[in-house]
Every structure is written in C-alpha cells, then in structure tokens.
Amino acid sequence: MKITVDEVKCCGAGQCVLIAPEVFDQRDDDGIVILLDAEPPEEQHAAVRESAGVCPAAAIHLGENT
Template sequence: MKVVIDQDKCVGAGQCVLLAPEVFDQRDEDGVVVLLQENPPAELHDAVRQAAQVCPALAIELAES
C-alpha cells in the first residue's frame, strides 16, 4: 500500500491522526495533515483504509499493491 495525501484539500479535521497516528500527523500551525509513512506496514493497512474513508475532504488516496 502506498499513501498519497493532498495537503491542499485537507481541512484539518484530524480523523486520520486519531485512526492511524503512526502514519499521519498534523502541522501545529494549521492542522494540515503530515504523512509520516508513505508505505505503512501491513498491520496498519486497515486503520489507514478507515482513515481514508472518513476523511471529510477526501485528501487521502491509497494505491493498493
């Protein structure tokens, strides 16, 4: 799995950070998502998929391999 984020779409809701804090973080100044792991390990895939599904701005894209 490869994770791609679009920081321009991000509204800073933070749901991704709550669901997969090992993969996502937020900038302190504006809350925009920061990607910590572009290729997360298999044990995090379910949490990352859920984060992408609940993102209100659809700022997270996943490329399944």
C-alpha cells in the same frame, strides 16, 4: 500500500491522526495533514483505509506499491 495526501484539499479535521497516529500527524500551525509513512506495514493497512474513508475532504489517496 502506497499513500499520498493532498495538502490543498485537507481541512484539518484530524480524524486520520486519531485513527492511525503512526501514519498521519498534523502541522501545529494549521492542522494540515503530515504523512509520516507513505508505505506503512500491513498491520496498519486497515487503520489507513478507515482514515481514508472518514476523511471529510477526501485528501487521502491509497494505491498499490509498484
């Protein structure tokens, strides 16, 4: 799994951080997403998919490793 985030679209809701804190964080000044691990281990994939699914701004994009 390869993750990318669109910081411009991010609204800072923080759901991704609550669901997958090993993969996502937020900037202190404005709450915008910080991607901690663009290629997380398989055991975190379900949480990452959930995070992408609940993101109100659709700022998390999932792809396959190439």
